[in-house]
Every structure is written in structure tokens, then in C-alpha cells.
Amino acid sequence: MMKTLLLCVTLSVFSVPSTRTEPFFREYHYVKALKTWEEAQQACRELHSDLATVDSPAESARLLGEVQEPGELAWIGLYDNMTKWKWTMGRPEFDRNIDYHCWQDDNPKYKCLNDTCATVRYNGLWRDEICNTERPFVCYNEQGPPKFIYVTTFMTWDDAKNYCRSMYTDLARVNSEAENTELYNLLPRNAWIGLYRRPGLPGLWFNVNCEEKHNFFCERLIPPRSRVKLRFRSGADLTDPQIQLQILEQLQAELQTNSLTDVRLRWITRDGQVFHEEKEEGK
Template sequence: MQWFLFVLILIGQCSFFTCHLYEYHFIQERKSWDDAQSYCREKYTDLATVSDMGDLERLTNPPQTDAWIGLRSINEADIKEWHWSLPGEKYNPREGEPEWGPNEPNNGGNHPENCVKITLSQKWYNVRCYHKLHFICYNDKVILIKEKKTWDKALDYCRANHSDLVSITDQQRWVQDRAKMADAEFVWLGMRYTCTLDLWFWVSDRLVCYHHWAQQERTEGCDRATATETDGEWYKKADNEK
């Protein structure tokens, strides 16, 4: 069977160490958390998901007041479970990153405080969701290119016309959403196997820490690159396939 692969590329800010797949927008309007979420999903991608505090340094208009981010508790219990607005993304706190303000999050007593705002000090506070605040939306910058190319030609095209083939360092929700738009089964990613070093690597010069290989697919082989199926699983493909 012949596989036809399309090209997935990344626009935007890439450095030797990191690739940023999204940009942030501070919205001056005041809305409840639910209305803010609806606004962001209509005009951008979603309410802001913050993977690290450096993300918010890329705000197009830095906030001068408290603002909603896309973090919300999904239950009313004393022990809350926090999820990002982006479907399927659970909040996983990282050691050494003190996002929450003092004594936060708390349960709010008889008045549940299930939504999260960020303050000027970049600390997070859970508050009642019906409050009307400014808010932060984000927009992803992953683009699907519907042209048939080998992996090397795809890499050259992305670097000449945009930034690079996409590298996935921790989450792939944005990539998977774009891949679903392809009318082919597979889409190239910016990962290749090198026989010289005997490892897989991203074109952004990052080693592969996060991965989403299909079962029994993570095997070595010269002249192999990585493609994602539209369901998000990764497959190794000969890099001369189009």
C-alpha cells in the first residue's frame, strides 16, 4: 500500500531549546468565566492554558489587572480536581513552580470558587465563576500544509516559508487537531532517526522525551522519520515517502 503524507509545520517563535506553539491575547472586556471561554473559542482557540509562567511573557497586551485563565475545577468537593479549558487537558502542578497564591486553592465554603484568575503578581486565585473579569485567550500556530513531499523536502519547505517542521515537547493537542483536517492518513512531524547517534531527535534539537508512539512502532531504522496518524498516534515511515 502506498502512503501519502502531508506536511505539518510550525509558525512562530522557535529557539534552540524551545518551540512555542501558541500566542496569548489579553482581552479588555469583562466577562464571567463561561462567557470568556465562549468568546475565546469563537475568536481564538480557547481560554489560556499555561504550561509554564514563561508562556505569559508572550502576551500581546500584558494585563494591568486580574484576568481569567482557562483553569477550572470540575467538581464541588473539598478536594478539587483542576482541568484546563482545552478538552482533555488535566492540570498537573510542577514542583518548584509556585503559581498559586497564599492558601490557594481553597474551597470557598458555601460559595464554590471553581474558576481561576491570574493577578499582576502572576499568582493564581480560585474565585466564583460568575465574577466578571478581563481574560486571556490563546491561539495555536500550527498549520497543515496540503502538499505531498518527502520528509527532507517538507523540512526545506517549512524552513524556507515558515519556521520549521513541528516539534512536540509535551502536549500534542494542537498538532492532533490540525492533523484531523488532512484528507490523508498520515502527516509528517519534525522527528527523525539518526543511525550515527542511534536515537530519535526533533529538528528543534530536542531529544524525544514526550512521545505518543503506536504500539510496537518505536523501533530504530535508518532513513526513517515520524508521521502522526489523524488519531494522534505516531508511526515511523521511510523518509522518501510523500
């Protein structure tokens, strides 16, 4: 007896032009092998796509769910980037390629620590330091002279920022060589300014030295998928794996004749079966 059956096919499109806007799916892989950050990155690029990245709370939850031992540290793909520096006043983004800066040759030196803040030395050179360090600081007053106010009291960067905002305008921002010269002429020693790097990220992330060795997370980017349902009649035994393979091969050949060469097909199973009999109406 001929039966009307319903089957599902999943198409993973790799290079076929598409108007789809949904992102690639990140498939996370926890790798239990102690490596530095750079070694882990190289391994992930060889085995998968790259070190894991996280763009949403949902991805963060999925990644943390892969951790096999609670409390264990594991590398992800977050790393030091100059574009993450920001000013407390005015346009916040700091771009080393276009904005004025006067970093000392070996600075920023805390390459794997994102929670760092900038100081200006007595010679005008900038250094990055741990924000919890206590330093004197320079405020900016936009209401009247002098523009830069040197405060001798030692405070952490956050306390200095709060002080400047309560007493003046904000921690100092330096936009030119002339302003930098004016500022450092006030200084007998290193002092905080309003440049900092402190990203806010979902999840349980920690800043550690990139030379430490930890296990790590890789990601594999899975392209968007389309699910297609087909309805047809057949007298063959569709539970036979060989028959199922032949059908896939025939579908693949048909797609190729229509110039869809970069498509992969696979069956989707439901209740342990690929094919499901469709009940006729009235029966």
C-alpha cells in the first residue's frame, strides 16, 4: 500500500548568496589542555574556528554550562585592544590612530588586564596603572581658570573621578600636545587623568596574565540553517538507512543541477524516526 509521508531536510548554506540576517550559531567546545592564551588561540584556529567569543547573555549561559569543573578558569577570545580605552569627559571613545596620546614606549604595559587607568608622569609621558593604586590627580574645571587643577591628595582612580566631578567638572582630558605640556608642568609625580579601560561584560570573566596556562573554549561557527518539509508517496522501506541515503543523494544531485553546490543535507529525526506517516483527513 502506498503511504503519504512527511520528511524534513536541513540545509546548511555556506556560500550561496542569501538575504538572511540571522547570525552564525556559535558552537562551543571546552578543551581540557593547559595552554597560554596565544597557544589556545592557535589551537582553536587549527581545530575549530577561533577562541570563543560571547555577544549575548544567552551565549554566556551556554558557554558557562560547558564548564566541567565549577570554579575552574578557562581562556576565551577577549584580549587587550586600544579601542577599549575611554575618556570620562567629552567623546568617550579613544582611538590611538586619530586621538592625541603620549604613551611611554613600553605602555600600555598591562596587556592582559582591562581594568587599568592612565597617569601622566612629571615628564609628560603617559602610563597605564592598576586603577586601585592611590595617586594624586588632575581635575578639569570648565567654569574658569585655571583649566587644570592638580590635587595632591592620594586617591584611587574612582575616588579621584568622584572628587573631580563633585568639586570641578571631571578628571582631566588631554586633547593636544599643548594641553599635555600645560598639565605635566603642574606635576611633581605621576597623577591620574580621565583615561581608563574597564569593559562591562556579562558572565564570570576574570583578568589574568596571558602567559598563564589554562584550559580553554573554542568556537565553531555554524552557518544559518533552513528547514524544508517534503511530502511524497513511496512504496519503499523508508526506515532502511540505505534507502534514506539514496534519497539524500538524489536530493543533493537535484540541488546541484540548480547551481546550489555548497549545500549540505541531513535528516532530522523526531521520536527516533525520520519519516512520519501523515494521517488522511476523515480517517
